[in-house]
Amino acid sequence: EVQLVQSGAEVKKPGESLKISCKGSGYSFTSYWIGWVRQMPGKGLEWMGIIYPGDSDTRYSPSFQGQVTISADKSISTAYLQWSSLKASDTAMYYCARHPTITQGGYWGQGTLVTVSS
Amino acid sequence: DIQMTQSPSSLSASVGDRVTITCRASQGISNYLAWYQQKPGKVPKLLIYAASTLQSGVPSRFSGSGSGTDFTLTISSLQPEDVATYYCQKYNSAPFTFGPGTKVDIK
Numbered sequence: 001e002v003q004l005v006q007s008g009a010e011v012k013k014p015g016e017s018l019k020i021s022c023k024g025s026g027y028s029f030t031s032y033w034i035g036w037v038r039q040m041p042g043k044g045l046e047w048m049g050i051i052y053p054g055d056s057d058t059r060y061s062p063s064f065q066g067q068v069t070i071s072a073d074k075s076i077s078t079a080y081l082q083w084s085s086l087k088a089s090d091t092a093m094y095y096c097a098r099h100p101t102i103t104q105g106g107y108w109g110q111g112t113l114v115t116v117s118s
Numbered sequence: 119d120i121q122m123t124q125s126p127s128s129l130s131a132s133v134g135d136r137v138t139i140t141c142r143a144s145q146g147i148s149n150y151l152a153w154y155q156q157k158p159g160k161v162p163k164l165l166i167y168a169a170s171t172l173q174s175g176v177p178s179r180f181s182g183s184g185s186g187t188d189f190t191l192t193i194s195s196l197q198p199e200d201v202a203t204y205y206c207q208k209y210n211s212a213p214f215t216f217g218p219g220t221k222v223d224i225k
Contacts, residue, residue, distance in 0.1 A: 035214060037162075045154075045162065045205055045216040059212035062119065099209050100152050100167035105174065108161050 002026040004034075004096050004109035011115045012086050019082035020112045022096030029077035030054035036070060036081045037095040050099070051079060086116045120145045122208055124217035130225045137193040139220045141206035146186045150210035153182055153191045156219075157202045165204075166191065198224055 007021040022034065035050035049060040053072040060070070072079045079096055093111045100106035121144040131137050141151065149169035154162040164173045166182035169189055179194045193200055201224055206217040 037216075044203075044219045045156075045207075047207070047214045047216055050212055050214065061213040061215075095161065099207075099214060100164065102150065102168045105167050105171075106152065106164050108164075111161055 002098070002107045004098060004107055006094075006096055006109040006112045009113040009115070011117070014086060014088055014116055014118055016086050016116075017082070017084050018086055018114065019080050020094060020114070022079045022081075022109050024077045024079070024098065027098075030074050032098050032101075034072065034079045035097050035099055036068075036079075037097055038064075038092045039095070040092045048081070053077075053079065086114075088116050088118075090114060091116050119213055120147065120208060120215060122206060122215050122217040124204075124206060124220050126220060127218065128221040128223070130223045131196050132225045133196055133198060135196045137196050137200075137222060139191045139204055139206075139222075141184075141189040141191070141217050143187045143189075143208055147208045147210040149185050150208060151182075151184065151189050152207045152209060153180075154205045154207065155200075155202045156205065162205065193222075196222075196224070 003025045005023045030053045033050045036048040038046045048064045049070045051058045051070045051072050053074045069082045095111050096109040098107045123142045125140045151169045153166040156162040165176050170182045181192045203219045203221045205219050
């Protein structure tokens, strides 16, 4: 069974750094793109970026380029999303997702709530 | 980058009604289109991928069609549990942009 399990909720102060994780299981982690999606309170889904753990090829949405860093450690089947300096506007739910292909469906993690407040 | 639009932004229909939501891409994306259902406080649920393939476990009253730039999600007989926001997403190439969403309510 394919599963994506994300790290727990975080409460941080503006200016702090943060790295959240998404551990994949039940499939070949290195063979599928894993992406991150932001959902701010009461708003829609925003695609942030994606990584191919097999070779660490990474693509970002123009809206998030330079604001976050996506990485992966294929030895432990885990993808990461990190911030070097959080802002209050980073407060949101963050989902990891193995997006569909033409022949296979997709899977989502349970979400990680990040709250940034002074 | 390719932009995704959805219409309507919201709709209200009666139980048993046929409901259609439209998604349009600003450029052709072949059939690299997914539909998601999200209920308040829940993780988005994949309904349809490859424009028309039903994800395993999704009720058959949901169907998808289209190719290129114009796509539709149809609920053949609206049920109370279908109250949710529905999103389309392109995934032919990065960025895998989502549409703005369509909120579906029961009249």
